[in-house]
Amino acid sequence: MGKRKKAAKKPTGPKKNAPLPSTFDCLFCNHEGSVIVKLDKKAGVGALSCKVCSQHFQCAINYLSAAVDVYADWVDACDAVAKGDGEEIDGEERAQARVPVAGGRARARPRDEEDDDDIIDDADADDDLGGYGGEGVVADDEY
Numbered sequence: 786m787g788k789r790k791k792a793a794k795k796p797t798g799p800k801k802n803a804p805l806p807s808t809f810d811c812l813f814c815n816h817e818g819s820v821i822v823k824l825d826k827k828a829g830v831g832a833l834s835c836k837v838c839s840q841h842f843q844c845a846i847n848y849l850s851a852a853v854d855v856y857a858d859w860v861d862a863c864d865a866v867a868k869g870d871g872e873e874i875d876g877e878e879r880a881q882a883r884v885p886v887a888g889g890r891a892r893a894r895p896r897d898e899e900d901d902d903d904i905i906d907d908a909d910a911d912d913d914l915g916g917y918g919g920e921g922v923v924a925d926d927e928y
Contacts, residue, residue: 805851805852805853806852806853807821807822807852808820808821808822809822809833809852809856811835811837811838811840812840812859812860812863813835813838813840814835814837814838814840816835816836816837816838819835819836819837819838820833820834820835820836820840820856821833821834821836822852822855822856824846824850824851824852824855826846826848826850829845829846829847830843830844830845830846831843831844831845831846831850831852831854831855831858832855833852833855833856833859842855842858842859842862844858844859844862
């Protein structure tokens with residue numbers, strides 16, 4: 786005698802990720818959840834402010850940026866100042882690393898520039914063979 790078949794379990798969907806936080810701890814007054822981040826994606830500006838100590842910070846963002854990215858930029862800027870450099874990292878220099886290149890590719894060359902030396906085309910062919918050459922190839926094949 787055989788065993789009974791168990792009922793097949795229904796497949797479960799993928800687990801939903803927890804949303805990223807939008808309130809953080811302040812680095813200056815150490816209050817929990819007092820820093821609020823606001824993103825203006827149309828203007829490309831992320832701003833954060835502390836409700837307790839009124840600290841403000843702004844940085845450039847792109848369409849992929851989240852509140853966590855603005856907070857991380859703030860932490861990095863505070864660390865750079867605290868290192869003793871005395872120079873804060875310019876927000877524009879940091880933003881240029883994230884902004885996509887307008888041309889798409891890093892170095893696009895013009896289409897009319899010819900550097901395909903491996904390909905034989907009509908411009909490269911000096912004989913009457915139409916660009917085809919080599920051993921055993923003749924201009925007119927007669928049968």
